[in-house]
Amino acid sequence: MPPGIDCIGALSDGxxxxxxxxxxxxxAVRTCVLAQRWRHLWKCTTGxxxxxxxxxxxxxxxxxxxxxxxxxxxxLSGVGLQGTTLDFSSCPALEDLTIGFSVINVGKISSLxxxxxxxxxxxxxLDDRVRVSAPCVVSLKLLGFSDICxxxxxxxxxxxxxxDACTNxxxxxDGSRNCVVLGAISNAKHLELISSFGTVIFTRDLxxxxxxxxxxxxxxxxxxxxxxxxDALSCILKHSPVLEKLSxxxxxxLRANVKMKGSxxxxxxxxxxxxxxxxxxxxxSVVDENVVEVLKFLCTLNIRFCFV
Numbered sequence: 203m204p205p206g207i208d209c210i211g212a213l214s215d216g217x218x219x220x221x222x223x224x225x226x227x228x229x230a231v232r233t234c235v236l237a238q239r240w241r242h243l244w245k246c247t248t249g250x251x252x253x254x255x256x257x258x259x260x261x262x263x264x265x266x267x268x269x270x271x272x273x274x275x276x277x278l279s280g281v282g283l284q285g286t287t288l289d290f291s292s293c294p295a296l297e298d299l300t301i302g303f304s305v306i307n308v309g310k311i312s313s314l315x316x317x318x319x320x321x322x323x324x325x326x327x328l329d330d331r332v333r334v335s336a337p338c339v340v341s342l343k344l345l346g347f348s349d350i351c352x353x354x355x356x357x358x359x360x361x362x363x364x365x366d367a368c369t370n371x372x373x374x375x376d377g378s379r380n381c382v383v384l385g386a387i388s389n390a391k392h393l394e395l396i397s398s399f400g401t402v403i404f405t406r407d408l409x410x411x412x413x414x415x416x417x418x419x420x421x422x423x424x425x426x427x428x429x430x431x432x433d434a435l436s437c438i439l440k441h442s443p444v445l446e447k448l449s450x451x452x453x454x455x456l457r458a459n460v461k462m463k464g465s466x467x468x469x470x471x472x473x474x475x476x477x478x479x480x481x482x483x484x485x486x487s488v489v490d491e492n493v494v495e496v497l498k499f500l501c502t503l504n505i506r507f508c509f510v
Contacts, residue, residue: 215243223249223275246272248295254280254304268293276300283308290316306332314338321347339387343396344404388412394421395438396451408434414442418478421449429495436474439503445476449483452493458485464500464507472503482507 210218222230222244230244230251250273263285268276269292276296282305290296290313299313300320307328311319316336322345326332384407387393393414397404404425414420420442426434427450439445451458464482482505486493497507 211237211239215246218243219247219272220249222247224251226251226253228253245270248272249275249277251277252279252281253277254282271295274298277302279303281305286310287312289313308332310335312336317341319343321345323347334383334386336386337389340390340392341394341396342383342387343394344383345396345398347398383407385410385412388414389416390414391416392419393417395426396421396423397425404434408437411437411441414438415444417442418444418446419449420445420447421451423450424452424492426450427452427492427496429492429499432496432499435496435499439475443476444478446478447481447483448479450485450496452484452486452496454487458487460486460489461510462497462507463510464505466504466506475503 213221222233225233227250230247233244234241250270268290271294273293274295275298276293277300279300279302283301284305284307286309288306288308288311290299293313294315296313296315297317299311299316299318300322301324302321303323306321306324306326309328310333312335314336315338317338318341319334319336319339320341320343322343324347383404395404420438422435422438426438428434439448453459462484464484466479482500484493484497484500484507500507
C-alpha cells in the first residue's frame with residue numbers, strides 16, 4: 203500500500219459504524235477528533251458499550267433518555283442505573299440489551315423493540331422490585347441477578363419474595379397479571395429462558411405464570427429442570443398450549459457432549475403438555491444423576507428418548 207493512503211478512511215460509513223460498535227463508549231467518542239468526517243460518526247453506531255472502569259460511574263437521571271434511531275445493541279457494564287424507568291422508547295431499533303456487573307436501581311425496564319435481554323452479576327437495592335416490560339423479547343438470560351423484595355409486612359415480617367400477601371411482589375399495571383418478568387414476555391413465539399440457581403424472580407413469577415399462547419419453540423437451561431418435583435418445568439409446559447419444540451440445555455460451557463432426541467409415545471399423550479409438541483431435544487455434558495432424573499420425569503409425560 204503506497205504511503206500516505208488512509209485505508210480506514212476509505213471504508214464506508216456503515217463499516218465504520220460497525221467497527222465503532224466494538225469500542226467502549228468513551229473510546230468511540232474520542233474518534234471525533236480524528237478528522238472532520240469522524241466528528242459525528244459515533245452518534246450513528248449500531249452498537250454502544252458503556253463500561254465503568256472503577257465501580258459504577260454512570261447514573262440514569264429521571265427523565266433522561268437514550269435517543270438513537272440506529273442503535274441495535276447496547277452493553278452496560280459496571281454502571282449504576284438509577285431512576286423510575288429505564289425507558290428505551292426513543293431507540294426503536296434496539297434489539298439486544300446486556301447489563302452486567304451493575305447496580306440496577308430502576309423500577310422498570312421498558313422497550314417495545316427489545317428481543318434479547320441479558321442481566322448478569324447485578325444487584326438491586328430498591329424496596330420495590332425491578333419489573334420488565336418488553337413484549338417482543340425472545341431471549342431472556344438472568345445469571346447472578348439479586349432482586350429480593352426488601353419490604354416488611356405490618357407485622358414486621360421480612361418478605362424476601364416469599365410472602366403471597368406482599369403487594370410489592372404483585373402486578374405490573376400493564377396487563378401482565380401478577381408477574382414481574384414472565385408476564386412481559388408472554389407473547390413470544392420463540393423463547394430462551396436461561397437463569398442461575400437461586401434466582402428469586404422466576405420462583406415468584408411461576409406462582410402466577412401467564413399462558414404463552416403463541417409460544418412454539420422453547421429453550422430452557424438446567425435451572426428449569428430441578429427435581430424431585432420439577433415444578434418449574436411442569437408449570438412452563440402446562441402454560442404453553444401450542445408448543446412444538448422443547449430444548450433442554452443441561453450443560454455448562456459452550457458445548458454439549460451428549461445429545462438425545464425425544465418423541466411422544468404413540469400409545470398415549472399427556473394432558474400436561476401441548477398436543478402439538480413434535481420435538482424434544484436434551485443436551486448435556488454427561489448423563490449424570492440429575493440428567494437421569496429429568497429423563498425419568500419426561501418419561502412420565504410419555505416422552506421417550508434415543509441418543510443421536
